[in-house]
Amino acid sequence: MKILVCIKQIPDMASKFKPNAANTWFTETDLAFRMNEYDEYAVEEAIKLKEKQGADPSDLVVLSVGPARVVEALKKALAMGCDRGVHIHDDESNLKDPWQIASLIAAYAKKENFDIIFTGMQSQDRGSGQVGVTLAGDLGCSCVTTAINFSLEAGVVTAKRELEGGAKGVVKLKLPAVVTCQLGLNTPRYPTLPNIMKARKKEIAVLKAAELSAEGPRAVTEKFYHPVKKGTGLVLEGEPAALAVKVLELIKEKTTVLRG
Amino acid sequence: MKTLLVFEYRRGKLTEANLELFSFAAALGAQTAGVLIGAETLLPAYPGKLYLGDIVKCKDYNPEVHADIIMQAAQKEDPDYIVFIHSSYGWDLAPRVAARLKAAQVSEITGVSEGKFETGCCNGKMRRLVRPATTKAVLTIQEGAFCFTGEAEGTPAVEKLEPSADGAGLEFAGYEEPEKREVDLAKAEVIVSAGRGIGKKENVPAIAELAKSLKGELGASRPVVDAGWVDHNRQVGATGQIVSPKLYVACGISGAIQHLTGMRNSEFIVAVNKDKEAPISEVADVMVIADVMPFVAALTEKLKQ
Amino acid sequence: MNFELTEEQKIIQATAREFAEKELAPAAADLDRGGDRKIFLGNLAKLAELGFMGLGIKADYGGAEAGSVALSLAITEIARACASTAVTLAVNNLVAEIIQAAGSEDQKKKYLRDICSGAYPAASLALTEPCAGSDSAAVAVTAVRDGEEWVLNGSKIFITSAPYAGVFAVFALTDKTALKGKGISCFLVEAGAKGLTIGKEEHKMGQRASATNELSFDNCRIPADALLGKLNSGFTSAAEGLAGGRINIGSLALGIGLAAMDYAAAYSAERAQFGKKISSFEAIQWMIADSYTELEAARLLLMSAAAKRETGKSHMKEAAMGKMFATEAANRACYNAVQILGGYGYTDQYPVERYARDARVTTIYEGTNEIQRLIIAREILKSI
Numbered sequence: 001m002k003i004l005v006c007i008k009q010i011p012d013m014a015s016k017f018k019p020n021a022a023n024t025w026f027t028e029t030d031l032a033f034r035m036n037e038y039d040e041y042a043v044e045e046a047i048k049l050k051e052k053q054g055a056d057p058s059d060l061v062v063l064s065v066g067p068a069r070v071v072e073a074l075k076k077a078l079a080m081g082c083d084r085g086v087h088i089h090d091d092e093s094n095l096k097d098p099w100q101i102a103s104l105i106a107a108y109a110k111k112e113n114f115d116i117i118f119t120g121m122q123s124q125d126r127g128s129g130q131v132g133v134t135l136a137g138d139l140g141c142s143c144v145t146t147a148i149n150f151s152l153e154a155g156v157v158t159a160k161r162e163l164e165g166g167a168k169g170v171v172k173l174k175l176p177a178v179v180t181c182q183l184g185l186n187t188p189r190y191p192t193l194p195n196i197m198k199a200r201k202k203e204i205a206v207l208k209a210a211e212l213s214a215e216g217p218r219a220v221t222e223k224f225y226h227p228v229k230k231g232t233g234l235v236l237e238g239e240p241a242a243l244a245v246k247v248l249e250l251i252k253e254k255t256t257v258l259r260g
Numbered sequence: 261m262k263t264l265l266v267f268e269y270r271r272g273k274l275t276e277a278n279l280e281l282f283s284f285a286a287a288l289g290a291q292t293a294g295v296l297i298g299a300e301t302l303l304p305a306y307p308g309k310l311y312l313g314d315i316v317k318c319k320d321y322n323p324e325v326h327a328d329i330i331m332q333a334a335q336k337e338d339p340d341y342i343v344f345i346h347s348s349y350g351w352d353l354a355p356r357v358a359a360r361l362k363a364a365q366v367s368e369i370t371g372v373s374e375g376k377f378e379t380g381c382c383n384g385k386m387r388r389l390v391r392p393a394t395t396k397a398v399l400t401i402q403e404g405a406f407c408f409t410g411e412a413e414g415t416p417a418v419e420k421l422e423p424s425a426d427g428a429g430l431e432f433a434g435y436e437e438p439e440k441r442e443v444d445l446a447k448a449e450v451i452v453s454a455g456r457g458i459g460k461k462e463n464v465p466a467i468a469e470l471a472k473s474l475k476g477e478l479g480a481s482r483p484v485v486d487a488g489w490v491d492h493n494r495q496v497g498a499t500g501q502i503v504s505p506k507l508y509v510a511c512g513i514s515g516a517i518q519h520l521t522g523m524r525n526s527e528f529i530v531a532v533n534k535d536k537e538a539p540i541s542e543v544a545d546v547m548v549i550a551d552v553m554p555f556v557a558a559l560t561e562k563l564k565q
Numbered sequence: 566m567n568f569e570l571t572e573e574q575k576i577i578q579a580t581a582r583e584f585a586e587k588e589l590a591p592a593a594a595d596l597d598r599g600g601d602r603k604i605f606l607g608n609l610a611k612l613a614e615l616g617f618m619g620l621g622i623k624a625d626y627g628g629a630e631a632g633s634v635a636l637s638l639a640i641t642e643i644a645r646a647c648a649s650t651a652v653t654l655a656v657n658n659l660v661a662e663i664i665q666a667a668g669s670e671d672q673k674k675k676y677l678r679d680i681c682s683g684a685y686p687a688a689s690l691a692l693t694e695p696c697a698g699s700d701s702a703a704v705a706v707t708a709v710r711d712g713e714e715w716v717l718n719g720s721k722i723f724i725t726s727a728p729y730a731g732v733f734a735v736f737a738l739t740d741k742t743a744l745k746g747k748g749i750s751c752f753l754v755e756a757g758a759k760g761l762t763i764g765k766e767e768h769k770m771g772q773r774a775s776a777t778n779e780l781s782f783d784n785c786r787i788p789a790d791a792l793l794g795k796l797n798s799g800f801t802s803a804a805e806g807l808a809g810g811r812i813n814i815g816s817l818a819l820g821i822g823l824a825a826m827d828y829a830a831a832y833s834a835e836r837a838q839f840g841k842k843i844s845s846f847e848a849i850q851w852m853i854a855d856s857y858t859e860l861e862a863a864r865l866l867l868m869s870a871a872a873k874r875e876t877g878k879s880h881m882k883e884a885a886m887g888k889m890f891a892t893e894a895a896n897r898a899c900y901n902a903v904q905i906l907g908g909y910g911y912t913d914q915y916p917v918e919r920y921a922r923d924a925r926v927t928t929i930y931e932g933t934n935e936i937q938r939l940i941i942a943r944e945i946l947k948s949i
Contacts (some may be wrong), residue, residue: 013383016537026382034579072560075572076579099358110439121351125382128367142324142429145352158433163270163348164498166438169321172431184486186806190584193629196576216393218364220374223389233529233541237549237835239909243394244558247530255528257450257474257507460591534831549835556915 001058002112005046005082006105006119006131009066009073013124019224025094027126035073038120040188041181044116045150046118047081048186053150056083059083059137061112065104066093071204073177078199080192090209097217098130105131106138107212114176116157121146121180129180136178144171208216261290264339266330268349269298269315271435277345278304279408284343284401287372294416295333297326307414311336313421320434321349324427332421334361339396346400347498354400362527364392368517370401370405384517384539402540403498403521444476444494445501450476450509451525452486453496457512457533457552467511470556473563478525481513497522512552515540532556574635577620583638585646596774597919604684604927605774606729608650612689613683617643621809622665626677633809633871635818640754641864644820648923649774651820653687655813656725660688660734662809664753666804667794671840672753676732685731691721691734691780694810697934698748701736702746702800706782708737713789715752717760717782723930727763731756737784740797743767751799752791762784804881810931811884813889815867819860820928822895825902825920826856827830831917833905849905854887856898863891882944892927899924 011017011031020027035043043062050060062082064070067090074085088104090096091170097103109117117136122129129145136143149160152175161169162182191199234250235242252258265281274296285292294304304310313329321474330353334374342357344350358365362422371378377399434541445451450531452471454464468478480490482497484499496503498518508526515531515538523529524543531544534537541547548555570578588608596605612618622628629635636658644651661680664672679685686851697703706719707743716827717737724733733754740748754761794802830853833844843849870883903910910917929933 011382012551014535015386017382017386025385026793033645042386072575076576080578098355105560114798127379127381127383128365129351130355130358130365130367134359137356137359143356143429146279146348159350160436161352162499163435164275165502166492166495166499167271168436168438170433170436172433174429175427178753183482190580192614193577193620193631193635194624195616196573197624197629197631198582200573202454218358218362218394219366219397220391220393221388223390224381225389226385227380227387227542233544233547235536235541235547235549237837238557240550240554240914241562243548243550243555244562247548247559248544248562251474251507251528251530254545255507462591462595534835551915 001056002114002118003046003050003058003060004109004112004114004117005039005042005060005062005077006117006135007037007062007064007073007077008041008107008120008123009033009064009070010036010123010125023223024221024227026119033072035076036120036123038122038124038154038181038183041183041185042078042081042118042120042173043082044186045179045181048171049116049152050081061086061114063105063108065090065209067091074204075196076191077204078202078204079196080189083202085204087204087206088209088212089206095221097219098126098128099134099218100133100213100215102134102138103215104209105135107136108138108207116152116175117178118146119178121182132178132180133180139176139178141176141178142173143180145180146182147179148182150179150185179249182186193241219245261288261341262337262339263290263292263341263343264337266342266344266350267291267296267298267304267351268345268347270349270389271297272302274302275306275345275347276296278402279412280403280406281343282306282412283368283406283408284372287406288341289418290341293333293337293339295330296326297329297404300418303416303418305412305414306416308416308550309337309423310416310418312418313423317423319427320432322427322430322432322445323353323356325423325425326353327360328423328425328427330357330509331360332424336419340533341396342398344398346402350400352480354398358398361396362394363398364394365400366390366392367400368401368556370403373404380517381485384515384538384542385537402517404524405462439444439492442517445479445494445496446476448477448503448505449493450474450507451479451496451503451505451523451526452509452511453479453481453512454490454511455481455512455516458484461487461511463553464489466553466556468558470509470511470560470563473560474509476505476507479503481519482516510540510544513540513555514538515542518537561564570634570638573631574638575837577631578638578642581617581642582645584612585643589643590646591649594651594913594916594919596647596649598913600774602774605649609653609686610683612643612650613652614683615949616681617654618683619661619677619681620658622661622677622681623664623762626665626673626870627681628661628677628756633812633875634868637867637871640813640816641823644817647774647822648817648821649772650829651817652772653726653775655810655817656690657688658813659810660690660732661818663734663803663806664793666805667751669790671790672793674944679731683879686729687726687731689724689726691724691733692841693721693723695722696719699933702749704736704738704749706735706737707741708739708750710789711786714786715789715791717752717754717785717787718783721780722775723767724780725775725777727780728766728776732835733780734793734803734874736799743797745801747843748797749799750796751793752787753800754785754787758785758787769926770924771919773782786937806934808881808884809935811888812867812870812874814927814931815863815888818892818895818924821861821920822833822856822860822863822891822898823922825899825917825924826853827913828917829853829902829905843905852901852905856894857903859894860898863887863894866890882941885932885937885940885944888931888943889934892924892934894904895924895927
C-alpha cells in the first residue's frame, strides 16, 4: 500500500505576528516553527495504517511544500514513523494560494499512484481548508473532510465526519482517496529519541517547485493586517483580589444574574 | 453582479445560518439566486430563483452529486460568486465546485470591501484581504459574521435539477446522533467555561466551583474536552452546544472561531486570559488580563462573602 | 563557526519542550508540595519510553545515541517545567554514561538496557558521605573482598532517587593504605541487595518531588563482578562521566533560570504601578537585561562544553565553567524574578518562589561551585 501524508510547517500560534514588507503575509523573523497541529493527526493516522499492514509492505511518504526550514517538520514525521520524505522546495510557498499548493502536490502525486492520502483539515496559520479537497479533485480521487474516525477494510475507507452540534456523518470511500483530519482523530505520538536519530538515515527527496507546476494564483492576498478591534470591551489588569472586586461590580451592574 | 447562494439542508431541516447568505449578498449589493439540495416541502423564503435538487436522488450528502447540481445551477445562472456558509457542508463542497469552475476560492470570509474579501488567519489573530484573480469566485462566509436582522419572506421560483453524476467513488452512509446530553447548556443563564489556559485537569473543580457560586453551569472549550478534562456534553462551540446565557465567563480560552461561534451571542462576556491579543477579546465585554487560577480563586471567594 | 543546532537536536529540543509543557508543567507545583509520587514516577517512565534516559548511550545498549548537546538541550527544557524530573533524568544519564565508559560488556548489557528502557524507574549515584562532601576522596564506606564477593560497610548521604533506583553506582574505599583518592573503587549495587538500607528521606528546600535519602551498608554482600572499571580507580573511571554531569546540572539550572525570567518578564509587561507598566521602569528593565544576558552567556558556555564533549575533545575546564556560571546566573535570575513579582513572587500562588528554591541547590550539588573554581584554576594553571 502506498500512503502519502501532506504536512505544513507553521509558526507557533502564541507568537506575535508582524506583516512583511509587502504586507502580504507575516515576516518570519523571530518566529519559531512547528508542524501544523491538524497534520500531526494526519501523520499519526497514516502511521497507524502503515503499522496495520503487517507483512504487506507499505510505503509511507511524508511531503511538505516550503522553504528549507520545513525539513525539520519532515524529519519529525520521519521520526514518528514515516518511511521517506519529499520536500517540494519553494521559498515563496507562503505567497501561493491553496490552488497552487495543491497543484504542486498533485504534480508529484500523479506519478506515484498513492492509494491513500492524509492531510490536516486546515492549517493553523492560513486556515483555508482547501488544499486537501482541491488535491483530490486534481487527482480524480474521492475525498472526505474533517475525519474524526477512520478505518480501512477491504479497500473501502469508512470515515466519520464531524458535523455541527456534535453529530457525525458516516462516509464510505473507495481507494484511492484523500482524508483530511480533524483534531481528536487519534492521539499523535511523540517521536522517540532513538527514532529521531534513525530518521537521519531516511531519505528526503528534494523537488523544485518551479519544475513541478507553473500554475498562477487564483486568489491574491492584497493585505495582511491586525484586525480592527471590534469589541469596545473593557480591559482590566491588576492583582487577582482587586480584579475580582471590579469584575463582581461589573457583573452586578451589567447583568441580572446576581439579583434576587 | 450576481450571486448564487448555496443553502444547506440537513436531516430534514434548513440550517439557521442560511439566512446569513442573504446578509452577505446584501453586503455585496448583488442579485441573488439560490441552489438547494433538499426537499420541495421546505424552501428558504426569498423572492428569487431557486434551483432545487432532490436530497434523496442526491444520495443525502454525496458531495460529488451535490457539486454536480451546483454546477448545473451555476451554468444556468452564470453568477459572479457562488457562496456557501463555512460549515462542514461548505468547506467540504466549496473546493470541489471551485475546482470544477477553475475559479478562486476564498474561505471563511468575515468582511467585504470593493470586490475584495476579508478573512481571518493565524488563529484569528490576523486578517487577510483577498482578491480573486479569476472572473468567478467561490466563497465561504464565516458563520456569525453577517448576521441576518430582517424578516425572511417571499416565495422562490423553483427550477428542479436532476443529478447527472453518480458520485460512485463515495457513499454517504448516514448520520450518527450526538452523544446524549445530560446538561442543556442552552438553557443556562450563567456559564463559566474552562479552556486550555487553566493548565491542567486538576483545576477544573475550581472552575466548576466558580460556576456554582454564580448559580451557573460549567462549560468547556474543545481542547479541554479532547484532553478528557471535561465531558463532551459540556462543550461550547460549533461542534458542541450553541449558547447565549446572560453571563458567560471564559477562563483561559483563547477564542478559536469554533468556540466564538458557540458563545458570541451571550449577553455579557467576561474573558480571563493572559494574552491581551487573544481572539476572545473580540467578543468580550470585559477582558481580564491575569493568571486564570488566582483570579478564579479570588472571584469565587468574593462571591461567597 | 556554526551556532545552529542540527535538525535532530532541534527536534529533540522541541519534543522535550512539548512533553514538559503538556505532561510535566501541569503537575510540577503539586509534586513540589508533596503530591503523589506515582505521578512523578509515571512521568519518568514516559520519558524513558521516549528515550530520554540514555541520550548519550549507544543504540546497541538501548540508548538514543543523540549526544551531549541534545542531552543538555533536553535537560534545560525539562527543567523549565519541573526541576525534580530534570535532576532525576540528569542523574540517570550520568550513571548510564559512567557504566558505558567503564563497564564490562556484561555490565553494559545488563544495566544500560534497564536504565534506558525505564525498567529501572531510576539509577542512582552514591558518592557523598557525611564526612565526604566536597572532599569526596575522604570516602569512608569500605568494600572488602571476601571470596567471590565484596562486602560493603558504611553510609552515604544525599543520594538522589534512592527509594526508586534500580541500581546504584557506589564509591567505596578498597585500599586503605593508598594515597588519598587512589584507593577508591566504584561498584554497581542493585536495589534490594541484602544489607543495603534506604534511610530517611530528606525534607529539602527545593527539587522536592525528587527523593534524596541516606543509604547504609551493613555487611552488604555483592558479587565480585559488581566492580565497575578497575580496582582502586573509581574516580578515574568516573571522571569523564562526572564532567558530563556538570554540563547537565548547568543545563538544568539554565532551564530554571529561563522559566523564572520568562515568567517575570511577562508579568512585568502586565503589572501596573504608579499608573504605568512596571516593565517601563528602568529598574525592572535592567534586571531583565542582566538576567537574560547572563543566561544566554551560560547557554553558550554549556553548548560549547557539550559540543567539545560530544566530539571527544577535552572539556574538564569548560564543563566546570558552564556548571559554575549557569547555576549562579540561574540563582540571580530567580532572585530577580521574585523581586519583579514583589510580594506575589514570595507566595506559592506564583511559580517563581518554587524556581528560586529549586535553583538554590544547583550551586551545591554535582560539585560545589567552590570545587568547580578549583577545577577551573587547576586546568588553567597546569599548562602554565
